[in-house]
C-alpha cells in the first residue's frame with residue numbers, strides 16, 4: 296500500500312449478545328484511495344463492520360484508527376466531528392421523504408452549520424452553490440425542488456451520494472448501495488460513485504452482494520465469512536475456490 300492508510304482497524308470485535316461474536320478480531324488497513332468492496336454471505340457482519348467505523352454500532356473491543364484518533368473511543372463532540380468526515384450511503388437511501396431533493400443534499404452539511412441555520416433552512420450561499428453543483432454531477436440538475444418521495448430508486452440513491460459528498464468526507468462508507476436497484480441502475484450508480492469519489496480523491500468501503508460489481512469497480516476485495524476476513528486481495532486474485540470458502544457450497548457457482 297503506497298500512501299498512508301486512511302483507516303487502521305485492529306482487533307475489532309462486536310457481540311450484540313455477550314458470548315456470540317458477530318465480528319471476530321478484524322484487522323484491516325484501508326488505503327487512502329479507491330474502492331474496497333466487502334463481500335460475504337448474509338449475516339456475516341459486513342454491515343456491522345461498516346457501522347462500527349462510524350459508530351452507528353458500538354464496537355465490543357478493538358481500535359479503529361483514523362489519523363491518530365481511535366474512532367472506537369470517541370464520545371460527544373469529538374465523535375460528531377469525526378462522523379462528519381465519514382459519509383454514508385445506505386441501501387434504502389435514508390432520505391427525508393417529505394423534504395426536497397435540495398434540502399436532502401444540504402443535510403450533508405448538518406455537521407458543519409450551526410443548528411439554528413439548519414432549522415431555519417438558512418444554509419450558507421457556498422453550501423447551496425455546492426449542492427447545485429453536486430446535483431448536476433449526479434445527473435439530477437432539474438430535480439432540486441422535487442420531493443424526495445417523488446423520485447425513483449436510482450434517483451434517490453444519486454441524491455444519497457450527493458448528500459454524502461456534500462459532507463466533504465475523508466472516507467465514504469456504502470452499505471449495499473445497489474441492492475434495491477435493478478441491474479442496469481445498479482451499474483450506473485456504482486459508475487457514478489466510482490467516478491465522483493475518484494475525482495474527489497475519497498476512498499470508499501462498500502458492502503456489496505453482487506460479486507461481479509465488486510470485481511468491476513473495486514481495487515480490493517475483502518471476503519468475510521463467519522465474522523472474519525478470509526480473503527483480501529485484488530479482484531483478479533479472487534477465484535472460485537475463494538468464493539466457495541466465502542459463501543460455502545458450490546452449486547451456485
Ligand SMILES: Nc1ncnc2c1ncn2[C@@H]1O[C@H](COP(=O)(O)OP(=O)(O)OP(=O)(O)O)[C@@H](O)[C@H]1O
Pocket residue numbers: 311312317335336337338339340341342343344
Ligand atoms: N442491532 C442488532 N442487534 C442484534 N443483532 C444484530 C443487530 N444487527 C445485526 N445483528 C446480527 O448480527 C449478525 C450480522 O449482521 P450484519 O447485518 O452485520 O450482517 P451482513 O453481513 O451485513 O448481512 P446482510 O448482507 O444480510 O446485510 C446477524 O446475525 C444479525 O442478525
